[in-house]
Amino acid sequence: MRILLLLLPIALTGCSVARAVITAPIKAGEAIYDAATESQEEADIKRGRAARKAEEKAARDARKAEKARDAEGRPYRVGGPR
Template identity: 55%
Template sequence: MRSLLLLALPLLAGCSVANTAVGVVTLPVKAVSKGVDLATTSQSEADEKRGRAIRKEEERLGRERRLLEERCRKGRPLPGDLCPTR
């Protein structure tokens, strides 16, 4: 039984060495792949970013419109404000 274990030990160690060798060889490929992924923007990421920018701009325009309406309603428009006439 002991001799069987001693014979199997190099095989088990060999698998470990082979797994380590594969890991060392694939590490640079994984690192470059991760770097490329971080450096590039996918189409869905670009769409999400554009959607956020559009929503932010719409919120800004809404705030400005509400402020303009309030100034016009109170009768205190700023120079250049185009208040609707009633």
């Protein structure tokens, strides 16, 4: 009986290794599925980020256009004032 109690921890260690080996393909499949799909929240975050970038670019372009005026307030032409 004592021998069985001494061997029990060794036997249980093998079970955890076997469980890890058996569940590894399932975990790999879950990781691939998560990488391949996009949740609604992730899609919303992406759209929000793209909208903010577009607004920032529009604001930069507006500031750039405002600075590109001559002394009388007329906008410069593409080649500059002539």
